[in-house]
Amino acid sequence: MAEFQLQFAPLSSILDGGFWHKLSNNKLNVYGLDESPKTIHGFYCNGDPPGMPCRMNLEYIAFDVDFKPPLRCFDCHGTLINTNTIDKFKDCDKKELLAMVGKKIWQSITSGEALSKPDLLSQLLLLTYADLKKYHYYYWFAFPCLCPSEDFRLVRSPQKLHERLTSSQMERLITAYDEFQSHHSNHQGYFIVVETLDDVLKIDSVQNISEYLNKNTKVLFGFSDPCTLEGNPGWPLRNYLALISYYWYPSLQEVEVLCFRCRIKDGNCDISHSIVLTVKLSSMTTEADLPKCVGWEKNERQKLGPRMVNLSASMDPVKLSESAVDLNLKLMRWRLLPDLDLERITRTRCLLLGAGTLGCNVARCLLGWGVRTITFVDNGSVSYSNPVRQSLFVFEDCTKVPGGRSKAEAAAEALTKIFPGVKARGVNLSIAMPGHSVPEGSVEQTKKDVQQLEELIDSHDAMFLLLDTRESRWLPTVIGAARKKIVMCAALGFDTFLVMRHGVKKDMETDDSPVKGQMLDYRCIPGSQLGCYFCNDVVAPGDSTRDRTLDQQCTVSRPGMSYIASAQAVELLVSILQHPAGTDAPADISVGEEHLKADHCSPLGLVPHQIRGFLSRFHQLLPASRAFDKCTACSRTVIKGYLEGGFGFLLQVFNEPTYLEDLTGLTQMHQDTIDAEVWDIDEDEEFSSMDTSS
Amino acid sequence: MAAGSISEKKFAECAIHLLEKSAHQKDHWTGEKSSSGEVYLQKRCTIPCQLPMPTTRERTLSDSQNIKEPVEDLDEAVVQDNVSTSTSMVTFVYHVVYNASYAVPVLYFNAYKPDGQLLSLEEVWAIVPQHYQDRLREERWTFITQQEHPILGRPFYQLHPCHTSTLMSQIPDTPGSNYLISWMSAVGPVLRLEMSMRYGEII
Structure with missing residues (x-):
């Protein structure tokens, strides 16, 4: 089978009203005119039903200093740049901003820090301008990725996990996964899966990989995959492959990657729809100080461009x-x-x-x-x-x-x-x-x-x-x-x-x-x-x-x-x-x-x-x-x-x-009434006189 | 306690029980505590959801104004025909808060579009499944209104609590049953809040 290019499903940003509330609050009470980068957090999960896009969520808690992602979700380190003016938002150098976060990722890879803390591979950048008079928010996300000199390629078609493992092996994998995660305070989005000859399945941290390489074991690089597509991995794999290539290419030419997807229904984990990829690695060496960096999110019109949301209906006290x-x-x-x-x-x-x-x-x-x-x-x-x-x-x-x-x-x-x-x-x-x-x-x-x-x-x-x-x-x-x-x-x-x-x-x-x-x-x-x-x-x-x-x-x-x-x-x-x-x-x-x-x-x-x-x-x-x-x-x-x-x-x-009374005939009516009264009296008098005379 | 209502203490007990069951079956309910010590339950979920009207978009920045687009190198390693282009998602946030004056739990919720915009009441009604819409016309136990969240102070939709006790007085209080679970499995599905059958198991 011929090799073909590995393509990744991009992340879609999902915000909730609480995020914008908190941003407005911080702008007013904490940041003021300070435009320097701020730390925020997003999170993603790997349990979505089919048909859902890969999503990166940001909520009220995004600003927490001791951020903890929700249960079974994975931390994404974020950098917020909130500009004071719309012009600054428009004119700031987008490439430079992206490179700023790209460098962070690259440094964490080259310094080895990302080996022990692979969650550093998962980064986002958010550029915002908040018009707090109108409650209009302009924003643009980037999910920066470092690219190899030549694109990663797939050696064979993606394989479904249930085709690769028996159901009892999958059960043991779930147990191993739970065991691995229970040792960490937050769920880990990157790990390795070790398959021994005697059919033991183990999940371990990336930094322990040397214990297993070149032994009679098979090592898969595993990551929690927010993607639900059958033929493609999600975005978080990109920087992971960059790390893997940086450290083990060319000694490793091909690696197996487990795109770990775990859906929970009625308390039971289902991982059978996870996929296994065989990826041909590529060189990360570069003459520049940073490999090519991509990742700006497309807007609702599928263009690389910012979005705007009008939240006056839910935030303007008058509304x-x-x-x-x-x-x-x-x-x-x-x-x-x-x-x-x-x-x-x-x-x-x-x-x-x-x-x-x-x-x-x-x-x-x-x-x-x-x-x-x-x-x-x-x-x-x-x-x-x-x-x-x-x-x-x-x-x-x-x-x-x-x-x-x-x-x-x-x-x-x-x-x-x-x-x-x-x-x-x-x-x-x-x-x-x-x-x-x-x-x-x-x-x-x-x-x-x-x-x-x-x-x-x-x-x-x-x-x-x-x-x-x-x-x-x-x-x-x-x-x-x-x-x-x-x-x-x-x-x-x-x-x-x-x-x-x-x-x-x-x-x-x-x-x-x-x-x-x-x-x-x-x-x-x-x-x-x-x-x-x-x-x-x-x-x-x-x-x-x-x-x-x-x-x-x-x-x-x-x-x-x-x-x-x-x-x-x-x-x-x-x-x-x-x-x-x-x-x-x-x-x-x-x-x-x-x-x-x-x-x-x-x-x-x-x-x-x-x-x-x-x-x-x-x-x-x-x-x-x-x-x-x-x-x-x-x-x-x-x-x-x-x-x-x-x-x-x-x-x-x-x-x-008297004009109105004359006009409407009231004067005449008054006169008639007086006349009638006079006439009545006359008649009475006449009558009584007649009466007495009779 | 009047029929169909519960005390705050009982609410707390039921809530703890519900959280245990949620953890047991890896559901996402969490117990939250406000800065002033009030306790409530929270669950969030994002689901694919087609809104009836196309999301009314305000003009975007680059439509009318000249924005410096990033000079980004062509990235061929992106899935082109991605589902994200066709599927709209709605994020639901559910809160269960005790209401002392009605002596019943109250379900607060918000539903957000991906950009953080709150669904309007009309849009919320439109995503209520059809068979529930029919039922709602007949039964008077749910009215969705928008209120300030009693703890967070932000606007939330609320299932009005005025008929909760009437509804709950019709549900027998059997040993081992949990008021919150019975109530939420009755009213939740209206708002896409599904309670798995396993909440009915006795643990």
Whole structure:
């Protein structure tokens, strides 16, 4: 049979997250800017099932000073070069680095040290650059090997061990192997196998080889082989052959090599798939100071080149908190509500008008549901009385800036501190109000403010009205209705609260009033026909702060109410988002408490129109009411006026206290009511007079 | 102790027993001790594992940037058609830690790609064998969540312990049986953690 070239299966690097954690730690706390070579350790094993590549593992323990490979694994000495910059990583001389480790191996061979400590033949080099801001790691492994002047050759085809040895011989070999390894603290990757004429099998250290050579014994050079291929040995043999050639070539021309593979199943060792090679040695003498050295690892594209791994998902604390929040919510889905559409909630961009007690608590509750975009609008600053009730503020917010920090900005910053994954923004903005006339000089500013509010509403999916006056809710109600956004409204009295969703009309062109002749279900109102915050009022919003005393200008309510109302407002929004009909989810009018028995039509249950709470009785009602065709905010007339008249229309509303009532027909309605009352009285009088006269 | 749960002392006894059995049959369980003295079991293994999606690779350095490749002499002594090019491997690390509030052992695990990247939860689910996926839909004893490891402080996946005692209360406590072995042979295979039959032998 002809000779053919001996080819080795290369090693593949296998890292675990712990390795990168430890490297990052060391870079920050130990190495600093020190780029000098550091000692690390890898390990390999010889027990893999068929089909597995040869692997070199590096783990958390790679940095241990007293490194001990895991059970039945073999130590590989490593040199780590961690560069401070990506440029250094790219530009450093790769050949020189490889030669640095190659020289170590060569010295251990020529000095004889590797005879007594053959594990020195097993070396790796790791070049890294750690971008600890992005958690990107650039790395490149080399498993340096010294090459002979002419490649090693195989004299005959590899032989399977079970073809060479009987099963009883293999049993004895396993016993001998265990016996040999038990004398060492770490498993030895290189050894010799001695076969005597009287069929004794023995395993011994390489340095004892002279006891057996030239006697009536057969000596095989054995090594623990991580390779699983039937026709090739693994990488660790290369430097072993270099050592063997250096010491025994040309006196030995051919050697037998046992590629020892030991698979364990149910506690039993199987070595039958090990292979025996007959290798023709070659000269290691060289005129240079180092034989040819090879060994850089190929990357995933099978090119000699570095790799990069992005570990931000498992190492960046911000990413970790994001995935932890998501997982927590997913747990709810897996365990209780398989139909819950979390994605729908997460991607809902929420605009919070008002960053006071309601705004703070609504924002916190939205975070809990995984909402990622939250924008606060407020024109106030944090005052001394705020932090105790407004859960995103602290004392420092009142003192840091004279007069206190902007509420919207402080709230957004606090939210980001709680959860860096949130996109929180604070906008310092005044909301123009009907009946609060705009002075000549402020018209331009007001116009800009209105425009900014419109843009904010456009760029969000849901809006919360959490402002402290009734009339400040008017403008956002109108814009929200015109843009068909989800509008949630929460308002507090002293011990009563209101939480509601505004009806989202399907088409502004159709009439507000129910279609004539259509049978109405009195117990249920479709979401598109529900009223807004202003629908129940027969007076237009005006200046409600004008005649107030000082204490009325602050929110005077039982402190717990804000938490209750905020939580209900968020839960109501989530219920809308989870209902198959969305904003058109019908609302039960809950007459006779029927809502307590009604079937759930969405994973989270009912979607009421309003929640009215009475804390003095710890009681809640869930009324629903239709949109009012003369509503000063959401009626067709007003929306049309706004859509067609734009800022000019709004300015008229701000400046003329009666404009809205005139426009919607409320003035007329008031007049009719008065007339009717007068008429009624007249009639009564007439009737009674008639009565007395009879 | 409530049905299906065990005390910390009993956990330690079972763990020692399991380690003896592991050593006896050359399995790879090790007992680990944290710097603060907490004890847990650990096993690692690397197995060939085809991930459903091709591993999403960030652009590599040399794709966009000019890297000085090593001037390396041609090395003909390398197996060209190597299995490493086609086989992807996943390294599993399993930890068994005692949880005092549930009074049950908890299985923590991480699964890494060769470059050290953690498998995402979706990828972990994708490598759960199909017949277990079907079973998981029916049975509620396993939920995989990601948690900070109680001892190491790094993120680990966890089989949620809330149903462990329910599961274990259905397994009779016969003399010679080991709580940890019974439990791990029930839940382990879901996560590619195989327990050989020999753990059932009485030694």
